[in-house]
Amino acid sequence: SNPSDFGLPAMASVMHVFSQRARGDIARPLSCFFHLAPWCKPSPKMQAPGDTRAIASRRISTSLTTCTKSGIIDWAWFAEACAGIGGARGHGQATSQTQECLGLVLISTPLAESRLRTLWAASQTHVLADGAANRLFHECADLIPDIIVGDFDSAEARVVQAYRALGVDVRDLSHDQNSTDLEKALQAASQSGCKRIIVAGQFAGVAGRLDHTFGIANALHRHTDLQIAVVGNDSFMCLLRSGEHRLLVPRAELRPHCGLVPLGEPCKRISTKGLQWDMEDSSMEFGCLVSVCNRVHPSQGGVVQVKTESPVLWMCTLPRSEVAPSQIVASKIHHSSGPANAAAQPKAPMVYNLGVIVPPFALECLQATGAPLWEAFHEHPFVQQATSGELDPLCFEHYQNEEVAFSSAYADAAALLAIQCGDRGDKEFFLRSARSCLHAVDGIRGELCHSANFEHESFQQRDQTTMTTDAFTHFLRVSSTKAEHPVEVAAALAPTVLLYIEGGFRVLEKLGGRVPDDHRYAAWLRLYTDPSWLEYCNDFLARLQRLASEANDSQRDSARQLFVQCVEHEVDFWQQAMDRPRQPVKS
Numbered sequence: 232s233n234p235s236d237f238g239l240p241a242m243a244s245v246m247h248v249f250s251q252r253a254r255g256d257i258a259r260p261l262s263c264f265f266h267l268a269p270w271c272k273p274s275p276k277m278q279a280p281g282d283t284r285a286i287a288s289r290r291i292s293t294s295l296t297t298c299t300k301s302g303i304i305d306w307a308w309f310a311e312a313c314a315g316i317g318g319a320r321g322h323g324q325a326t327s328q329t330q331e332c333l334g335l336v337l338i339s340t341p342l343a344e345s346r347l348r349t350l351w352a353a354s355q356t357h358v359l360a361d362g363a364a365n366r367l368f369h370e371c372a373d374l375i376p377d378i379i380v381g382d383f384d385s386a387e388a389r390v391v392q393a394y395r396a397l398g399v400d401v402r403d404l405s406h407d408q409n410s411t412d413l414e415k416a417l418q419a420a421s422q423s424g425c426k427r428i429i430v431a432g433q434f435a436g437v438a439g440r441l442d443h444t445f446g447i448a449n450a451l452h453r454h455t456d457l458q459i460a461v462v463g464n465d466s467f468m469c470l471l472r473s474g475e476h477r478l479l480v481p482r483a484e485l486r487p488h489c490g491l492v493p494l495g496e497p498c499k500r501i502s503t504k505g506l507q508w509d510m511e512d513s514s515m516e517f518g519c520l521v522s523v524c525n526r527v528h529p530s531q532g533g534v535v536q537v538k539t540e541s542p543v544l545w546m547c548t549l550p551r552s553e554v555a556p557s558q559i560v561a562s563k564i565h566h567s568s569g570p571a572n573a574a575a576q577p578k579a580p581m582v583y584n585l586g587v588i589v590p591p592f593a594l595e596c597l598q599a600t601g602a603p604l605w606e607a608f609h610e611h612p613f614v615q616q617a618t619s620g621e622l623d624p625l626c627f628e629h630y631q632n633e634e635v636a637f638s639s640a641y642a643d644a645a646a647l648l649a650i651q652c653g654d655r656g657d658k659e660f661f662l663r664s665a666r667s668c669l670h671a672v673d674g675i676r677g678e679l680c681h682s683a684n685f686e687h688e689s690f691q692q693r694d695q696t697t698m699t700t701d702a703f704t705h706f707l708r709v710s711s712t713k714a715e716h717p718v719e720v721a722a723a724l725a726p727t728v729l730l731y732i733e734g735g736f737r738v739l740e741k742l743g744g745r746v747p748d749d750h751r752y753a754a755w756l757r758l759y760t761d762p763s764w765l766e767y768c769n770d771f772l773a774r775l776q777r778l779a780s781e782a783n784d785s786q787r788d789s790a791r792q793l794f795v796q797c798v799e800h801e802v803d804f805w806q807q808a809m810d811r812p813r814q815p816v817k818s
Contacts, residue, residue, distance in 0.1 A: 303475045308333070308427055309460040309467075310479040312353040313346075314589065332356055334425030336416045337363040337376075338432035339385060340443075343464050344370060345769025349590065350431055350462075352776070356423045360416035361385045363432070364394060373656055380404060380419045381412035414450045417459065426457055433463040448544060452495055455542065468546040470494060476537045478505075480547055483533030489547040491515070491522040491537065498541040505535035515543070590776035592787070593729070596722060596794040604798055608730050609737060613805040618738050620751045627752065630808035633700045637804070640704035641727065642668045644711035648720040657717075657774055664724075664771075699807040703800040710793055715786055718778035722790035725775055726797040732768045735759030 312333060335354035337347070339362030351357060351374055359367060361381025367374060368390045375397055382405040383391065395401050404415050413430065420428050434447050451459055451470035460469045471491075480487065489506065497516030503509045507526040515521050527535060527547065537545065589597070597605070608614070613630070616622035642665040649661035696704075710723035738756055739745070746756045758764065779787055 303477050304458070304471075305477045306458070306460065306469065307477070307479045308458075309429065309462075309469070310481060312350055312429060313462065313481065314349075331427055332423065332425045334358060334420035334423065334428040336360060336413070336420055336428055336430045337367060338413060338416075338430060338434070339363045339366060340432040340434065341366075341464070342432050343766060343769065345766060345773050346462075346464065347371060347431060348374075348773045349769075350429055352590075352773075354429065356420055356425050358416045358420050358423075361412040364390050368393065373654065375399065377423070378402060378416075378419045380415045382408065382415075385412075411446050411450060413447060414453060417450060417454050417457065421454070421457060428457055428459045430459060430461040431463075433465075434461050434468070435463060435466055448494060451544070452542060464549075466546065466548045468544060471537055471539055471543050471545050473540055473542065474538070476539075476545075478535040478537065478545065480505075480527045480533040480535055481549065483527045483531070484529045486526045486529060487548045489525050489527055489535075489545070491525070491543045491545055493517070493521070494542045494544045496541055498539055498543055501537065501539040501541075501543060503535065503537050505531040505533075590772055592776050592779035592790075593725065593772050595787075596725065596791050597729075599791045600726075600795050600798050604795070604802065607802045608798065608805070609734060611802065611805040613809050614734060617752050618741055618756070622752070624751070626808050627755075630804075633696055633804070633807065636696045636700050636704055638668050640707040641724065642666070644707045644720060644724060647711040648717055648724070651714070651717040651720065652778075654777075657778075660770060660774060664767075667767075697807050699803050703804060706796060706800055715789070716778070716782045718775065718782040718786055719790045719793055721771075721775045721778050723793040723797050725771065726794055726801060728768050728771050730798065730801055731759045732764055735764065 333354045334356040335350055336358045338360050348371070356378075357374070357376040358378045358380065359376045361379075361383060362385030364376075364379050364386040367376065368387075376394065376399055378400045379386065379391065379394055380402040383403055384405075391401055402415075402419065407415070410418075417428060417430075430447070434444055447461055448468075448470075451461070455470065455472045458469070460467060480489070486507070491501070491503070491510075493515045497514065499514050500512055501515060502511050502513070503522075505528055506522075507528045508522070510522060513520060527533065537543070613622065613626065617627070645661045645665035645668065649658045649665070652658050652661065707723065711720045714720045714723075735756070735758075738759070742750075746753050750756065779790065782790070
């Protein structure tokens with residue numbers, strides 16, 4: 232089986248069974264397998280991956296002074312980077328937790344563009360491992376790395392030449408065949424001053440290459456002087472060397488699967504806190520106990536503490552569902568929306584349940600919106616009844632007919648935003664957004680007429696729309712034509728994207744993970760629970776963040792206000808579908 236289908240912890244469980252059988256003569260070939268891949272105690276003929284324990288110990292002692300706080304090795308920087316919190320390129324800043332340089336190493340396996348751009352923006356040094364140059368060049372041509380390194384058996388010659396012409400440091404190490412391209416890239420990042428490094432790309436047995444997964448684990452073991460986190464679209468892992476560690480796990484409330492397995496040698500003593508099945512002074516080795524198919528316990532808020540006497544590999548799935556196969560970070564923003572004066576009683580804090588990567592500026596917009604208004608959208612009777620299938624079809628017909636006018640205005644605003652953007656990638660993205668907005672509405676109507684006994688005549692553009700719709704479309708047109716900076720237009724459009732993707736995530740939770748085929752509104756619900764919608768949302772927010780970084784304070788303030796106003800219009804749009812009146816809203 233492909234380990235990416237069930238996660239590295241489960242793969243380690245299979246290896247554990249193999250190791251138990253390898254103790255007997257009936258499974259001598261399996262014993263040879265573990266001789267070649269010494270995740271357990273190394274044989275006399277083969278040392279543990281990496282250097283000897285003495286050298287590793289010296290490395291650890293020299294790096295603890297820069298990578299620990301009060302003796303605890305903290306990994307919160309990784310969660311910060313995945314959330315887009317960190318220093319911008321060229322500003323000499325690092326994550327909020329440390330002033331050290333954060334390095335990003337890209338490997339040649341697939342990775343969602345939104346994930347890549349978020350990690351890129353949070354890091355200061357960018358290194359490509361050989362074939363990763365091809366992927367970056369063809370998919371994100373606007374991102375220019377600092378270093379390309381490897382034996383260049385995968386990178387296209389024209390790609391390497393193009394990057395060299397741009398001033399990229401190209402290091403041909405084809406003479407060294409005793410180290411992998413990843414190890415070469417880690418060495419280059421380390422030489423650039425990075426003590427914390429994120430390796431980005433799918434790694435759990437991609438395309439059947441389980442040997443690459445072992446090679447990555449070996450690279451971690453060989454660089455115990457560095458803090459290295461490996462992240463893909465659906466999982467991450469890191470090597471926890473001897474000592475105390477504090478990990479921060481995204482979306483702990485979903486109880487993601489995790490595992491701890493010894494790497495290179497048995498672990499004589501390990502204790503954990505924050506897991507469903509914690510260990511207390513336990514020992515681990517292949518053939519005996521390994522911690523697999525464990526889960527993160529939500530009671531600790533995603534904080535997992537590990538104290539170990541030997542290197543162990545920490546593996547954790549990132550929350551997966553039909554709506555969010557590439558989800559990594561879901562931000563929890565506690566926001567009291569009560570009056571600012573201390574005497575006022577603030578309302579209960581709100582946890583935004585977003586299944587997307589939310590950059591800092593989007594978080595600011597969410598905080599400006601506040602919990603009550605945000606929840607008014609998701610808890611509206613229209614949404615609840617549509618989810619349960621109890622919504623009056625006449626209300627839904629009314630909503631769809633008003634949606635025609637809204638979609639046209641939204642497409643116009645997206646097209647105008649594309650004109651205002653200076654970056655070609657942004658222009659193409661927002662032009663595609665305008666086109667997709669119009670096509671999505673037509674597609675939903677066709678499916679609804681086919682599957683839910685709606686008549687085509689039920690969905691038609693009327694000569695007159697409600698005053699609620701008029702106010703919303705007027706808001707979009709004014710925002711897109713009067714804006715001083717593109718970030719204002721993007722912020723006015725962003726709530727529609729965020730609200731619906733979160734709404735889709737909530738729908739899936741309520742329906743048990745899937746939309747039933749016989750659901751009256753299945754076509755409409757599935758649009759917002761489709762993985763492609765999540766990827767679109769992530770790309771949109773990444774571009775919003777970049778535009779915000781180019782704007783001044785006044786323009787960002789205006790953008791936040793437009794974001795809030797759009798949420799207000801969205802809530803009113805639900806209500807007019809329930810009431811079907813011609814009543815105005817605030818403009």
